[in-house]
Amino acid sequence: MPDSPMPDNPMPDNPMPETPFFEVVVVGAGPAGSCAATVLARRGVSVLLIERGPFPGSKNMYGGVVYPRILDSLHPEWWEEMPIQRWVTRRSTMVLTENQAVTIDFRSQNWGVPPYNGATAYRPDMDHWLASKAEAAGARLLTSTTVTGLITDARGQVCGVRTDRPDGDVACRMVIACDGVNSFVAKEAGLYPDLNPANFTLGVKETLGLSRSVIEERFAVRDREGVDIEILGGTQGVNGGGFIYTNLDTLAVGVVLKLPALAAQKTRPEEIIAHLKSHPGIAPLVEGGEILEYSAHLIPEAGRSMMPQLTGEGLLVAGDAAAMCLAAGIWLEGVNFAMASGMAAAETAAEAITAGDVSKRGLAGYEKRLNSSFVLADHDKLSRIPGLVLSDRVQHQYPQMIANVVERVFRVDNPQPKPGLRKIFAEERKRAGVRLRDLARDGWTGMRGFG
């Protein structure tokens, strides 16, 4: 049985002598878990990475764009090996009304060469690759195994996990929970005070098969270049947004929907995707695509305000399990936040094990690490943005106002002379029922967040 007690370690060895023992158990082989296990294994800590799926990534879904620069230190030149689909060289933001679309489109060839920026990748490929790196570093990966509970000692310190296998207990010094959104482990440890459905969105996605040449023609890209389109509106009145990402020979088309709004509206998410796909601005892009896959998953959307306690007695929480996904309108980034928090948790755990103190106090360095990295810095800076983006005004009033303004600016109403921009804006603002005071307040919130 793998058991490599570290030299001069003041902590007792296996507290449950009959059960397999690892110094750290990482629950969940998503991006957070695999990066955590890699760091620990490289530090010489014996680590067991437990995944419920038959292989890492088999149970996971996301939109499709990953920003892997955080891997520069862990896997230098990751771009040589990582199984990516396309490098994102075009980013568009679309605002949709029922029959209008305003698009801001940006393209940079700088993003198509190392060290790149964003990439589209399939989760079964990417997660599998990340986990194989952890295994290569010496971590033990145990698949098809679900963690069903935490084992604590008399002092309430986590000292093992229970799994769904026969004789499935594993003893350990500490656990890192990377089990994704709605973390069962963090909840069982009492780290989430309450769970409010309003803090979650439901992400649903269709993977549409189209030939490579059709995708490249429709999206105006070549070779491995790809496109990321984020969409505001087009969700049949349910607060949320949409996205389209290009893979080599498939498109990812999806919507992200605020849970209470979806429940109140009583519309099926697949109907909302179908509606989005039939929008005149979207239909020509997706036409003829064969639905290869349909998937759905929760997103912890409320950022900082919903994060649990990140540290327990013998326990750290990372990635979506700690609600670290950044869902701030034009940014939907979770994988990079998961990888970074997993790595920070592992570094803290390795230090705590060497120091012989895996108590909550001994693990306090984790939050400090996150505070000094982009993970909590970005969340703090953008803490008001998720609320703003999902607010009724941004969702239901501004898109119509913006689209009407643009329509009138470009409309030639001869023999009428061209109206001034200020006049158009004032009229359209009134028509959309937007109060100046609210507009100024939202503008200020946006400036403070994005600025």
Added chain:
Amino acid sequence: MIRILVCQKWVAPEGDSRGASHSPADRAALELALHIRDRAEDQTEVIVVSLGGPGALHGLRDSLARGADRALWISGPTDLRSDAVAAAIHSAVSTHLVEIGVPDWVICGDYSADRGSGSVPAFLAAFWDAEQALGLVQVTEHSASSLGAVRRLDGGRRELLSVSSPAVLSVEGSVATLRRATLARELAAATMEISEATAPLGPRETPVEVTAYRPRARMLAAPAGQTALERVRSITDTATAAAHGETVALTPDEAAERILTALRDWGYL
């Protein structure tokens, strides 16, 4: 010592190791073997054998984790013809596991995950000159040296068999549900020893080309009629076919009789 040999094929769909598996039938074969071992009074050993590329090692480790005692990997191509597969298994077991002699039981899945011919077990029985009971859907009662089984026959019929060792069995997936590995065993299996042999080069399976079903063309006289509509009518017989229909109130027995009479009158029976 009773020895049960379980033959399994590890199949990776389109060469992707992530979706690789044993067929449900191969899994049932292992469970039946483990079940016989666990209930046997005499000392009993389950040995798993797999022929294929290095991927087969994953399958063998999986079977060791679930409780097999030993494993033998026969390295060789996965597309050998069934007789060559059986010859390779027979020769590898005879030379690498000499102590076994003729195994008491050889248990195989009825089909592999890539849907082979299902004829390997019959060839194995021939090589070992053992009894064979193939295509079993149920194993009723067993001891270490004999068992009762149900075999599926054509036309939905069943055959009850009583088989005694040495024998080769092939089982369908319905025979047993494979147990899960305990956590400790799953971890330990990663470093368990697996014996290795090499398959001699043998004839390969000739790939069968599967195409869409196309009935042969038949010569038919052109339909009569002046207009297209008339010709369609004459082909489909819609206008001339008499509508069969009447409403009657009868007891169930009379109704059944009436339906049969009507079908007979209309020429269906």
